[in-house]
Amino acid sequence: MTLATGVGADFLRALLQGTPPGTVYALVALGFVLTYKTSGVFNLAFGAQAYVSAAMYYKAHTEWGWSIIPALVLSVFVLAPAIGLTLERLVFRYLRTGTSVAKLVVTIGISLALPNIFELITNFKGVVGQTPAGIVPNGSGVFYDPFGVYPFSRDELTTIGVAVIAMLCLAALFRFTAIGLQMRAVVESPRMTELNGIRSDRVSAVSWALSSTFAGLAGVLIAPRFNTLAAPDFFNLVVVAIAAAILGRLVSLPRALAGGLGLGMVIALLGTFLPRWVDSNPWLRPFQENLTPAVPFVVLFGVLVLWPAIRRSREVSDPLSGVDPPISSLALATRSARSHLIGRVFTVGVLGTVATIVYFRADASWMFLVTQAVIMATIYLSVTMITGLAGQISLCQGTFAAIGGFGVYQLATLHGMSVLVAAPIAAVIAAAVGAVLSLPVLRLGGIWTAVATLAFAFFFDAVAIKFSWVGGGNTSLMQGTRVPRPVLGPWDFADDRAFLVLAVVVFIIVSIVVVQIRGGTIGRTLRAIRGSEVAAQSIGISPARARVVAFAVSAAIAALGGALLSIHQKNVNYGSNFSPVSSLFWLVLVVSLGARTIEGAALAGAAFSIFDPLILRGTIFGWILRSPKRVPGFFPISPKWRLILFGLGTLQFARHPEGAVEFWRGRTSRWLAARQQSAPPAPDEPTESIGVDGAVTS
Amino acid sequence: MTALLEARGIRKSFAGVMALHFVDIDVDAGETVGLIGPNGAGKTTFFNCVLGILRSDSGVVRFDGRDISGLRVHERARCGIGRTFQRIELFAESTVREHLLIAERTRHGTGRLWKDLLGMGRPHNDEIARCDEVLELLGLGAVAEAPIEHLSLGQGRLVEVGRALMTDPKLLLLDEPSSGLDRKETADLAATLRKVQSEKGFAILLVEHDVEFVAGFTERSYVLDFGTMIAQGPTREVLRDPIVREAYLGVPATEGT
Numbered sequence: 001m002t003l004a005t006g007v008g009a010d011f012l013r014a015l016l017q018g019t020p021p022g023t024v025y026a027l028v029a030l031g032f033v034l035t036y037k038t039s040g041v042f043n044l045a046f047g048a049q050a051y052v053s054a055a056m057y058y059k060a061h062t063e064w065g066w067s068i069i070p071a072l073v074l075s076v077f078v079l080a081p082a083i084g085l086t087l088e089r090l091v092f093r094y095l096r097t098g099t100s101v102a103k104l105v106v107t108i109g110i111s112l113a114l115p116n117i118f119e120l121i122t123n124f125k126g127v128v129g130q131t132p133a134g135i136v137p138n139g140s141g142v143f144y145d146p147f148g149v150y151p152f153s154r155d156e157l158t159t160i161g162v163a164v165i166a167m168l169c170l171a172a173l174f175r176f177t178a179i180g181l182q183m184r185a186v187v188e189s190p191r192m193t194e195l196n197g198i199r200s201d202r203v204s205a206v207s208w209a210l211s212s213t214f215a216g217l218a219g220v221l222i223a224p225r226f227n228t229l230a231a232p233d234f235f236n237l238v239v240v241a242i243a244a245a246i247l248g249r250l251v252s253l254p255r256a257l258a259g260g261l262g263l264g265m266v267i268a269l270l271g272t273f274l275p276r277w278v279d280s281n282p283w284l285r286p287f288q289e290n291l292t293p294a295v296p297f298v299v300l301f302g303v304l305v306l307w308p309a310i311r312r313s314r315e316v317s318d319p320l321s322g323v324d325p326p327i328s329s330l331a332l333a334t335r336s337a338r339s340h341l342i343g344r345v346f347t348v349g350v351l352g353t354v355a356t357i358v359y360f361r362a363d364a365s366w367m368f369l370v371t372q373a374v375i376m377a378t379i380y381l382s383v384t385m386i387t388g389l390a391g392q393i394s395l396c397q398g399t400f401a402a403i404g405g406f407g408v409y410q411l412a413t414l415h416g417m418s419v420l421v422a423a424p425i426a427a428v429i430a431a432a433v434g435a436v437l438s439l440p441v442l443r444l445g446g447i448w449t450a451v452a453t454l455a456f457a458f459f460f461d462a463v464a465i466k467f468s469w470v471g472g473g474n475t476s477l478m479q480g481t482r483v484p485r486p487v488l489g490p491w492d493f494a495d496d497r498a499f500l501v502l503a504v505v506v507f508i509i510v511s512i513v514v515v516q517i518r519g520g521t522i523g524r525t526l527r528a529i530r531g532s533e534v535a536a537q538s539i540g541i542s543p544a545r546a547r548v549v550a551f552a553v554s555a556a557i558a559a560l561g562g563a564l565l566s567i568h569q570k571n572v573n574y575g576s577n578f579s580p581v582s583s584l585f586w587l588v589l590v591v592s593l594g595a596r597t598i599e600g601a602a603l604a605g606a607a608f609s610i611f612d613p614l615i616l617r618g619t620i621f622g623w624i625l626r627s628p629k630r631v632p633g634f635f636p637i638s639p640k641w642r643l644i645l646f647g648l649g650t651l652q653f654a655r656h657p658e659g660a661v662e663f664w665r666g667r668t669s670r671w672l673a674a675r676q677q678s679a680p681p682a683p684d685e686p687t688e689s690i691g692v693d694g695a696v697t698s
Numbered sequence: 699m700t701a702l703l704e705a706r707g708i709r710k711s712f713a714g715v716m717a718l719h720f721v722d723i724d725v726d727a728g729e730t731v732g733l734i735g736p737n738g739a740g741k742t743t744f745f746n747c748v749l750g751i752l753r754s755d756s757g758v759v760r761f762d763g764r765d766i767s768g769l770r771v772h773e774r775a776r777c778g779i780g781r782t783f784q785r786i787e788l789f790a791e792s793t794v795r796e797h798l799l800i801a802e803r804t805r806h807g808t809g810r811l812w813k814d815l816l817g818m819g820r821p822h823n824d825e826i827a828r829c830d831e832v833l834e835l836l837g838l839g840a841v842a843e844a845p846i847e848h849l850s851l852g853q854g855r856l857v858e859v860g861r862a863l864m865t866d867p868k869l870l871l872l873d874e875p876s877s878g879l880d881r882k883e884t885a886d887l888a889a890t891l892r893k894v895q896s897e898k899g900f901a902i903l904l905v906e907h908d909v910e911f912v913a914g915f916t917e918r919s920y921v922l923d924f925g926t927m928i929a930q931g932p933t934r935e936v937l938r939d940p941i942v943r944e945a946y947l948g949v950p951a952t953e954g955t
Contacts, residue, residue, distance in 0.1 A: 513815060520819020521809025524800045531789030534751070535858075538787075539801040539865050540776040549811060 013150040014272040015265050020156035022264020023163035024222045028237055029244035029256040030170065031214030036250055038186050038200075038207040041092055041103045042447045044238055044454075045111035049212055050219030051234035052118045053080045057220045058132050058229055059124055072135055076216040083114070084212025088205050091651060100447050101393055102653055108395075109588050109650030112581075115231040116640040116647075127229035134158060134224040159221045166217055167257065170210070179206055232581050236293055239458050242451055243296035246303050263299065267291045286466035293462035297455040304440040304452060343665070347599065355504070359497060367496045369609050371568055374503040377605025379561030380590045381510050381598070382554040387587065388595035389514075389523055390550035391530035393450040396437075396457035398583035400555040401562025403430040405572040406470055408563040409481045414472070419486040423563035427556040434555025435548050457580035465574060481572035499568060506564060510557055511598045522549055585643065592649025594659025603661060607646070612639050700763055702727045702901055703779075703869055708747050708757035710740075710925075717743040718754070719925040723903075725869060730895070730902045732912040732919035732933055736946055739922040741905045742784075745873060748903075749781060750774045762868060776805075780862030780900075781871040786854045788846045794857050795842045798829035801864035832860050835894055852883040856890065863894065869901045876908045884908065888915050909946075913937055921945065 028046065035043045053075045060071035087110065095103050118124065133139065139155030146152070152160075174180040185196075186203045219234060226233050244263050248255025274288040287294050358370045379401055386394045407426025411417040417425075441452045465471035472481050485494040493499045517523050525546045528536040533543055566572045589607055594600020614620045618635030622628040649660065656663045701724035710718040718740045725731045735741050746752040748759055750771040759767050766774050775781075789797055802825050803809055813819050833839050836856045841849060846857060855875055862870055875891075876884040888911060895902060906912045912919060912933060919936045921929040923945040929936050936942060 516817055516819065517811075517814045520814030520817075521803050522811060522814050522819070524796065524803065524819075525809065527792060528789045528800050531792065532787040534771075535783065535787035535789065535861075537771040538749070538775050538781045538783075539861060540772050540804045541800075542770075542772045553811070 009149055010272050011269070012147070014268040016147065016150040016152070017272075018265035018268030019261070020152070020159045020264070021222070021225065021267070022261040023160050024218050024260075025237075025240050025244050025264050026257045026260030027163050027166060027214050027218040027221070028241035029260040030167065030253055031211035031218070032238075032241045033245050033248065033250060033253055033256045034207050034211040034214070036245075038183060039088070039092055039096070039204045040100055041095075041107060042100055042250075042450075043107050043211075044104060044450075045087070045107040045114060046211075046215050046241065047234040047236070047238040048111040048114040048231060049080065049083055049215040050222070050237055051115050051229075051231045052083065052219070053216030054132065054219035054223040054234070055115075055118060055124050055229060056122070057135075058127060058223070059122055062133060068135055068137070072220065076213060076220055080212045080216025081209035084208040084210070084215075085205060087212075088208035092208070093201060093204070101391070101450070102657065104393060104447050104450055105587070105591055105653045106650050108584050109592070109647040109653075111235065111647075112585060112588055113644045113647030116643045120638060120640055120644075126231075129227065131227050132223040132229050135162070135220060140224060155224050162217065162221060166214065170253075173210075179203065183207055232579070235581065235584075236458055239300075239455055240292070240296045243299045243303075243455070246300060246451075263295065266299075267295050270295065283467070286463045289466070290462035293458045297459035300452065300455045301440060304448065351602075359500065364496065367500060369613060371496065371500045371503050372565070373605045373609035374500070374507050375561055375565045375568060375605070376586075376608045377602045378503070378507045378510050378564065379558050380586065380601035380604045380608075381507075381514050382556075382558035382561065383587060383590040383604075384514055384595055384598070384601045385517070385557060386550055386554035387591065388597070388600075389518055390526045390547060390554075392547065392550070393447075393587070394453045394551070394554065395450055395580070395583050395587065396453040396460070397554070397558045397586055398578040398580060399457045399460045400430045400434060400558035401565065402460065402465070402572070402574055402578035403433060403555075404559030404562030404564075405483070405566035405574070405578065406465070406472075406481065407559065408566055409472065409483050409572050410469070412484060413482055419484060419563075419567055420488060423560060423567070426563050427559040430559030430562075431552040431556040435552040438548055438551035454580070457583055461580050471574065481566075481574070483566045483570055483572065485567060485570065493567075503564060503568070506560070507602075510560065513553075513557075514598065517553065522546065526550055585646075588650050589646050590659075591653050592646050592660060594661040596658045597662060600659050600661050607642075612642055616641060700760070701725060702762060703748070703903065704758075704760040705744070705748060706758045706760070708744060708754045708759070710743055710747060710752060710754045717925050718747065720757070721922070721925070721927055723920055723927075725901050725903050727868065728899050728901050729918065730904065730916045732916035733903060733905045733922065734907075734909065734912055734919055735922035738924075739945075740925040741922055742873070743925075744922070745871060745905055748774075749779065749871065775865065778866065778868035779871065780865050780867030780869070782855060782858040782862060782873060782875060784874040784877050786851065786858055788854055788857060790847070791845065793843050793845055794838055794849070794860075795826070795829050795833065797846065797857055797861045798832060798864045799825060801861045802828060805865050829864065832863050835897065836860050836890060851878050852887060855879070855887065859891065859894070863898065867900050869903060872902060872904045872906075874906055875904070876906065876911050884911055891915075909937060 028050065032043060032046055035041050035046075056075035056079050057071050060066045060074055061068060064071075066074075091106065091110070092103065095106060119126075131140065134155035136154050136158045139158065140153050142154045143151040144154070144157060172180075174184055179202075182198050182203050183206065185198065186200055186207075218237070222234075222237065223229060240263060241260070244259035245256045247259035247262070270291050271288070274284060274291075278284045278288050354370075358366065362370065379397065382397055382400065383394075386392050386397075404423065404426045407429050408419055408422045411422035411425060412419045437452070437456055438449070441448045467473070485492075485499065487493065491498050491502075493502055525536070525541055528539075528541060529543045529546055536543060562578065565577060569577075572578075586604075586608075589604045590601060593604045593607060616635075616637040616639055618631040618637075619628075621635070622631045625631065652660065652663070658666075703723070703725040705721065705723045708718050708721045708723075709716075721740070721744060723731075723733070723744070733741055733744065743752065747754040747757075750766075750769060750773075754767075757767075758765060761774070761777050761779065764777070766777055769777070789800070792800075799821050809819065830839065830842065833842050836859060838853065838856055838860060841853065846854060849857065859870075872891075875887060879887065891902070892915075902916075904912065904916055916933045918931065919933040920927060921936055921939075921942050928945060929939045929942050
């Protein structure tokens with residue numbers, strides 16, 4: 001304990017307390033800005049990279065019993081740069097002409113795949129209930145108190161020391177080495193640098209290795225602050241880093257550093273002073289208890305709303321943009337009307353057969369999974385809406401779905417409303433939230449939408465659900481957030497079969513809504529904006545208005561699906577259904593299978609729910625071989641493969657944003673068209689568009 | 699009588715570099731005006747200030763008697779300012795007709811969410827007819843259904859013109875329409891533009907490099923150099939002006955920045 005008292009001493013103590021995490025945030029922000037500026041990649045996989053290094057350190061030091069130095073070298077100076085180089089060499093080098101949104105989606109995929117790949121290879125199981133060790137012996141047990149105000153633990157002092165050394169090294173690299181000079185040049189203007197004969201891919205590789213090392217270092221340093229070692233904690237680190245980096249408009253390294261440090265201190269200051277106000281303002285309590293996720297969100301939105309300069313940064317145009325190669329055209333809809341019809345009939349036939357079998361033959365567990373698949377497909381139509389139609393990346397669809405679930409819980413359970421009335425009301429509430437949320441980022445679009453929605457998802461996760469008017473407060477702790485099944489006239493949806501029918505009906509209705517919007521004015525307007533925002537504006541389209549509508553509709557769909565899911569499970573189950581990480585997985589799933597089509601959403605729903613039991617556990621082979629005993633020995637495959645597979649599935653997004661389903665369909669129909677042409681021509685082939693087939697096959 | 703477009707005292711600087719220095723430009727209804735100057739003269743900056751893509755540091759833009767300086771890009775477009783782009787900007791994955799359809803729909807502002815939901819958002823026959831009329835006028839009737847990825851650059855530029863025409867503009871801003879086109883394509887474009895203009899009666903403000911094109915196409919011209927207006931008047935006289943000749947061809951020190 002210190003002898004100093006009073007506000008001044010508290011203030012000083014908070015500043016000192018905020019310094020160790022602040023320096024780590026600064027590290028992450030620096031690494032983040034580095035990749036963003038040198039390769040245009042808004043690297044959301046940064047948290048995953050930090051996690052892998054932290055986990056590697058834990059594995060080597062604690063489990064294998066290595067001493068500190070070799071474990072540190074392996075995790076931070078070997079593994080981390082290797083990951084950075086691999087990502088640069090195998091992934092991002094091929095995406096250089098892609099849009100920043102496409103690259104962002106790829107990093108989301110990687111951030112899901114990477115931790116699972118690591119865990120599979122090293123057989124690492126997350127650490128729960130044990131604080132990971134730091135990089136000095138007995139780090140959390142020995143304290144030093146240089147100012148007589150705040151006792152630093154040994155870990156904290158090491159953190160500050162190592163972070164400062166790392167930053168000095170970076171500064172020295174920039175200042176005194178050739179590659180540092182080239183990196184600065186690339187940061188100023190990648191194109192000019194390339195025209196001057198500097199190989200920017202080498203610069204890019206170095207900066208990836210460097211920023212990855214920063215991520216690894218930050219991961220190892222921050223790990224002792226958690227009492228677990230799990231990937232989602234580290235994802236939150238990215239949000240903090242973005243909030244820090246945004247203060248430097250994502251491009252200034254010194255400002256990112258200051259931002260990180262400042263954020264650490266602000267969090268500590270609030271942690272010190274907020275409790276004094278909480279007694280008189282109890283609504284502040286959820287903030288106070290979860291400052292680390294809450295402050296970045298407030299900062300992020302404060303900056304976006306109150307700092308107009310950040311919007312003007314879009315005005316900076318590349319003077320050489322006129323010499324850019326034209327954007328490659330997308331794989332077009334090249335199907336003839338007949339093959340289109342055949343495809344439709346086939347799809348409906350298969351689905352009908354499956355539905356009939358499930359309806360009459362499935363046992364309770366399969367019925368549950370199939371119903372869940374249908375509901376998830378409904379939720380995924382919200383991704384079709386916002387990402388497929390509007391071209392915006394939303395990372396808080398899970399939050400909107402949760403609003404649907406909690407809305408039903410509040411209205412139906414606590415206020416006695418019918419569930420069937422409550423669900424649409426919850427959808428309207430979510431639409432309003434979505435519209436308000438999209439307002440500050442509307443004119444920015446692109447990565448800013450992703451950032452804002454991600455921050456919102458974490459904010460909701462940490463703070464909002466603690467409010468009793470959202471998550472039910474103490475009542476839900478005692479009884480859970482229970483939701484009843486509805487009864488409508490003669491149908492009692494407590495019966496699982498009846499509920500499956502209800503889910504299918506809702507899915508069909510929402511599909512029709514999406515198809516109508518896609519073909520109508522709003523869909524065409526959104527397509528125009530996606531095609532060329534300046535051109536859309538030049539004919540009087542307001543991109544902001546169109547995006548508000550898209551956002552609101554998407555939020556409503558997600559909430560409807562979320563409500564349905566909660567009714568199905570008779571409980572909101574926020575943690576397992578709607579957490580921020582699940583939002584990421586949803587996006588990845590839909591994007592890799594097809595964000596533009598209803599079929600893509602439907603398949604994504606199936607993949608979410610049935611892929612694991614059917615494929616990974618080998619059940620389908622049991623059916624084919626007619627005996628569960630003959631299933632090959634390597635089943636069941638680890639469910640981590642699901643995340644790896646679909647995470648890596650996003651890699652094709654930059655070149656084929658229509659997703660795997662459309663892509664292979666296009667391939668097939670082109671192949672068929674080519675075969676038809678070599679055969680005698682079919683009489684009067686009705687084609688959907690003139691000149692398409694010829695252009696493709698010639 | 700006031701001019702259709704009145705830009706008064708437009709000033710714009712980028713980080714201390716004066717890109718536009720108190721520029722005044724008038725365009726009357728129905729007339730064709732050129733805006734020429736060497737690279738870096740400030741033509742595109744001026745264009746962007748008129749369109750609202752950039753905000754000028756000072757100065758007023760009036761259109762049709764109304765001060766539009768405070769309006770946003772799409773609001774100015776709705777006032778009746780159409781444009782084409784130097785590097786063509788078309789909507790990916792859309793057919794030629796769809797480009798015109800969305801412009802037509804936006805002009806009427808009849809798109810509503812509930813209409814889409816009830817299936818009333820699909821193209822109506824009268825809309826399609828109006829689009830096809832313009833497509834015929836531009837000679838694009840044969841490619842109405844083609845996706846824009848399969849058009850030539852010249853056709854793409856005409857699609858931009860058609861899309862702008864669907865908004866029923868009083869003024870059409872053409873940003874270097876001849877860039878990327880050969881002589882014959884340029885001549886065809888000029889002929890088509892003249893034909894459409896005589897039918898629809900809008901005014902044209904042309905930013906152009908190709909002096910020959912400007913000479914044959916415009917009645918009046920303004921010449922910018924380093925953000926300053928150095929000459930204005932009938933195009934043929936302006937092009938003979940020794941100051942203009944010096945700005946374009948003159949001493950190496952003043953050449954293209």
